[in-house]
Amino acid sequence: MEERGSPDGDLARSLEQGPEGPETPIQVVLRVRPMSAAELRRGQQSVLHCSGTRTLQVSPPGGGPEVAFRFGAVLDAARTQEDVFRACGVRRLGELALRGFSCTVFTFGQTGSGKTYTLTGPPPQGEGVPVPPSLAGIMQRTFAWLLDRVQHLGAPVTLRASYLEIYNEQVRDLLSLGSPRPLPVRWNKTRGFYVEQLRVVEFGSLEALMELLQTGLSRRRSSAHTLNQASSRSHALLTLYISRQTAQQMPSVDPGEPPVGGKLCFVDLAGSEKVAATGSRGELMLEANSINRSLLALGHCISLLLDPQRKQSHIPFRDSKLTKLLADSLGGRGVTLMVACVSPSAQCLPETLSTLRYASRAQRVTTRPQAPKSPVAKQPQRLETEMLQLQEENRRLQFQLDQMDCKASGLSGARVAWAQRNLYGMLQEFMLENERLRKEKSQLQNSRDLARNEQRILAQQVHALERRLLSACYHHQQGPGLTPPCPCLMAPAPPCHALPPLYSCPCCHICPLCRVPLAHWACLPGEHHLPQVLDPEASGGRPPSARPPPWAPPCSPGSAKCPRERSHSDWTQTRVLAEMLTEEEVVPSAPPLPVRPPKTSPGLRGGAGVPNLAQRLEALRDQIGSSLRRGRSQPPCSEGARSPGQVLPPH
Ligand code: ADP
Ligand code: MG
Numbered sequence: 001m002e003e004r005g006s007p008d009g010d011l012a013r014s015l016e017q018g019p020e021g022p023e024t025p026i027q028v029v030l031r032v033r034p035m036s037a038a039e040l041r042r043g044q045q046s047v048l049h050c051s052g053t054r055t056l057q058v059s060p061p062g063g064g065p066e067v068a069f070r071f072g073a074v075l076d077a078a079r080t081q082e083d084v085f086r087a088c089g090v091r092r093l094g095e096l097a098l099r100g101f102s103c104t105v106f107t108f109g110q111t112g113s114g115k116t117y118t119l120t121g122p123p124p125q126g127e128g129v130p131v132p133p134s135l136a137g138i139m140q141r142t143f144a145w146l147l148d149r150v151q152h153l154g155a156p157v158t159l160r161a162s163y164l165e166i167y168n169e170q171v172r173d174l175l176s177l178g179s180p181r182p183l184p185v186r187w188n189k190t191r192g193f194y195v196e197q198l199r200v201v202e203f204g205s206l207e208a209l210m211e212l213l214q215t216g217l218s219r220r221r222s223s224a225h226t227l228n229q230a231s232s233r234s235h236a237l238l239t240l241y242i243s244r245q246t247a248q249q250m251p252s253v254d255p256g257e258p259p260v261g262g263k264l265c266f267v268d269l270a271g272s273e274k275v276a277a278t279g280s281r282g283e284l285m286l287e288a289n290s291i292n293r294s295l296l297a298l299g300h301c302i303s304l305l306l307d308p309q310r311k312q313s314h315i316p317f318r319d320s321k322l323t324k325l326l327a328d329s330l331g332g333r334g335v336t337l338m339v340a341c342v343s344p345s346a347q348c349l350p351e352t353l354s355t356l357r358y359a360s361r362a363q364r365v366t367t368r369p370q371a372p373k374s375p376v377a378k379q380p381q382r383l384e385t386e387m388l389q390l391q392e393e394n395r396r397l398q399f400q401l402d403q404m405d406c407k408a409s410g411l412s413g414a415r416v417a418w419a420q421r422n423l424y425g426m427l428q429e430f431m432l433e434n435e436r437l438r439k440e441k442s443q444l445q446n447s448r449d450l451a452r453n454e455q456r457i458l459a460q461q462v463h464a465l466e467r468r469l470l471s472a473c474y475h476h477q478q479g480p481g482l483t484p485p486c487p488c489l490m491a492p493a494p495p496c497h498a499l500p501p502l503y504s505c506p507c508c509h510i511c512p513l514c515r516v517p518l519a520h521w522a523c524l525p526g527e528h529h530l531p532q533v534l535d536p537e538a539s540g541g542r543p544p545s546a547r548p549p550p551w552a553p554p555c556s557p558g559s560a561k562c563p564r565e566r567s568h569s570d571w572t573q574t575r576v577l578a579e580m581l582t583e584e585e586v587v588p589s590a591p592p593l594p595v596r597p598p599k600t601s602p603g604l605r606g607g608a609g610v611p612n613l614a615q616r617l618e619a620l621r622d623q624i625g626s627s628l629r630r631g632r633s634q635p636p637c638s639e640g641a642r643s644p645g646q647v648l649p650p651h
Contacts, residue, residue, distance in 0.1 A: 024367055033077060044346055105266050106336070120137040146240070161209060167290075302365055331365070334367055341355075465621065
């Protein structure tokens with residue numbers, strides 16, 4: 001029915017220039033209710049006649065001058081609830097609310113003129129009995145339209161609702177969990193006037209919203225009087241908060257505040273009434289006075305808003321709770337639609353004329369519609385910078401995670417998945433593994449030290465046996481009567497005296513080659529050298545042993561030669577033999593890979609040279625044994641017929 005009156009088009013055109021568009025007048029739609037059965041019974045006449053879709057003619061009884069009023073749309077008594085919904089322009093307000101504007105629809109008129117009926121349909125016939133769909137008012141129809149619109153938007157939208165009434169100048173929460181208590185109305189720069197601690201309920205379906213509406217309606221104060229059996233005794237404000245998460249509109253960060261975004265507020269005003277006409281007494285009269293006072297304040301504000309110099313003048317919005325809460329709708333940044341309701345009865349003509357004049361003037365009140373800016377949207381530059389930083393950080397973390405994935409590829413799939421989920425957990429796991437490896441390393445070091453000790457002992461034994469072998473060979477070469485040279489001679493020639501002492505033995509105090517005083521390093525424990533053998537002075541005066549042992553010193557009692565006076569070949573042979581043995585000295589190091597794993601204890605894993613030493617030890621024992629056997633069985637050969645290579649059997 002938009003063709004019969006299209007405030008939608010006007011409003012859309014006036015806002016085409018954008019959110020910060022020009023001043024927009026309050027849209028006013030007039031609704032004329034049908035004559036009630038009681039009025040008809042009393043034989044009353046209708047004094048209102050529609051002329052076209054936008055003009056109302058008032059014909060006073062008794063032939064007075066006709067008065068015409070022009071509105072955005074005039075909806076006579078023949079119009080259905082659906083017609084009113086389609087023609088009043090509330091869908092345009094819904095669209096604007098979805099775009100972030102603050103929109104208000106309010107009904108205005110005398111008590112019993114059909115304000116509540118227009119907004120929510122006839123009063124409920126019983127507890128929990130819903131209004132028949134055909135009689136549903138603007139609010140229910142807008143709810144259904146909005147929910148449907150939101151579903152087809154594509155962007156996520158959060159919907160919330162609050163519902164309050166102003167009764168006797170006190171704000172009461174109609175959706176409060178307990179019994180309603182007076183709530184304060186406050187003001188701040190960003191929100192303007194607002195009700196503190198008002199419950200804002202999020203909803204996701206039409207059914208949930210309808211339930212909220214029914215809850216509020218059932219808790220709202222109403223009383224019966226002469227003109228209305230279910231007269232609203234309070235102003236009721238139901239507000240829908242629409243939050244669309246776009247770049248400009250973010251949800252409120254503070255959970256205590258309603259979400260930043262569009263608003264669509266439905267205001268059902270209590271009607272002005274003549275106390276004499278309604279017959280109100282006692283509490284009803286107090287309510288009527290309170291209602292009238294707040295409506296008077298509203299009228300006063302509208303009058304001042306019409307003043308061309310109003311920007312300089314003070315608008316007394318603070319005079320009542322109603323004007324405080326409608327301040328933004330009337331003179332601020334909101335978009336407002338007024339549905340003026342009138343009775344056609346001649347009996348109500350004075351109030352009807354008052355309402356018509358009032359509504360006509362309201363049409364000239366303008367607002368500057370402006371989408372509310374969230375605190376976040378006020379700093380787009382800062383936000384953009386922050387977003388870039390977060391994106392960069394995200395990229396960096398993703399890269400690190402990928403790298404950790406590669407490193408952890410050796411782990412089982414389950415562990416990798418776990419580590420991906422929890423980097424901290426992964427770090428802990430690596431720390432535990434490090435600790436385990438540290439312990440293993442320490443055990444290996446202990447094993448290595450043990451093996452080295454064993455190797456050193458074996459090396460000492462090998463040296464000792466080599467020296468014994470040398471001594472045995474020498475003894476074998478020289479014959480039973482000759483004594484072997486001092487074991488000092490086995491030392492490498494230069495610097496022979498630098499060798500470390502093994503045992504303290506007095507037999508070799510001076511190196512026979514370089515004549516440097518020596519500590520003995522080659523004597524085996526338990527063996528006793530004869531000190532006079534190497535000491536020329538001592539050898540002269542002392543008697544020789546009756547039967548020298550095989551290791552007896554080189555100076556025999558019958559020999560006139562001291563060791564240093566021997567022939568060159570003697571020394572050469574001895575030195576060659578010593579060098580050969582020295583070259584065989586065992587140095588702890590990693591052995592070549594064995595063909596067959598050596599049978600060593602697990603604790604000797606680091607003792608790589610031990611098998612070689614054991615073999616050498618065994619070979620030396622064999623050599624000593626064979627040398628001794630040869631020495632016993634064969635006569636000594638002449639010195640010149642032997643070569644150093646014959647001294648030791650090849651390894
Ligand atoms: P108000 O809220 O302005 O005081 P109501 O909406 O309560 O008035 O209406 C008063 C009475 O008139 C109610 O019984 C209601 O059903 C009836 N009424 C109002 N408007 C209409 C209408 N357009 N069609 C039928 N009945 C209506
Ligand atoms: Mg009402």
